[in-house]
Amino acid sequence: MGSRSEFSPQTLAVLAALGGQPSAWQHGYALARETGLKSGTLYPILIRLADRGLVEACWQDEPVPGRPRRHLYRLTAHGLASATTALAEAQLAEAQLAEAELAGAERAATKARPGASPRRGRGVAAPAVP
Numbered sequence: 001m002g003s004r005s006e007f008s009p010q011t012l013a014v015l016a017a018l019g020g021q022p023s024a025w026q027h028g029y030a031l032a033r034e035t036g037l038k039s040g041t042l043y044p045i046l047i048r049l050a051d052r053g054l055v056e057a058c059w060q061d062e063p064v065p066g067r068p069r070r071h072l073y074r075l076t077a078h079g080l081a082s083a084t085t086a087l088a089e090a091q092l093a094e095a096q097l098a099e100a101e102l103a104g105a106e107r108a109a110t111k112a113r114p115g116a117s118p119r120r121g122r123g124v125a126a127p128a129v130p
Contacts, residue, residue: 014045015083022080025072054079
């Protein structure tokens with residue numbers, strides 16, 4: 001089994017959303033819509049990523065009249081490199097898991113095939129059926 005991923009699936013979703021437009025500032029609401037994460041999950045992830053230097057955050061300079069200022073987020077150069085690597089590793093791990101599950105299903109189907117001899121390969125003949 002491979003090593004445990006550095007990022008949770010939720011964090012990978014945030015990194016993927018930010019990585020779609022790495023130089024563009026994005027606000028939390030748009031990230032929540034894109035990832036499907038609730039604010040209680042999304043904002044702690046963004047804070048942790050910012051603490052690690054993977055995401056930079058700032059306040060919106062010119063808020064829309066009648067709305068509060070928004071906090072905006074984007075990947076740093078280090079964050080983009082980390083996100084690219086982590087997402088590629090996650091994709092590879094997912095492909096390997098799917099391949100292993102398929103191989104297991106094929107083995108199970110071979111064992112359960114009607115008429116297959118359970119003693120095949122042992123050199124013992126199956127008893128004759130009258």
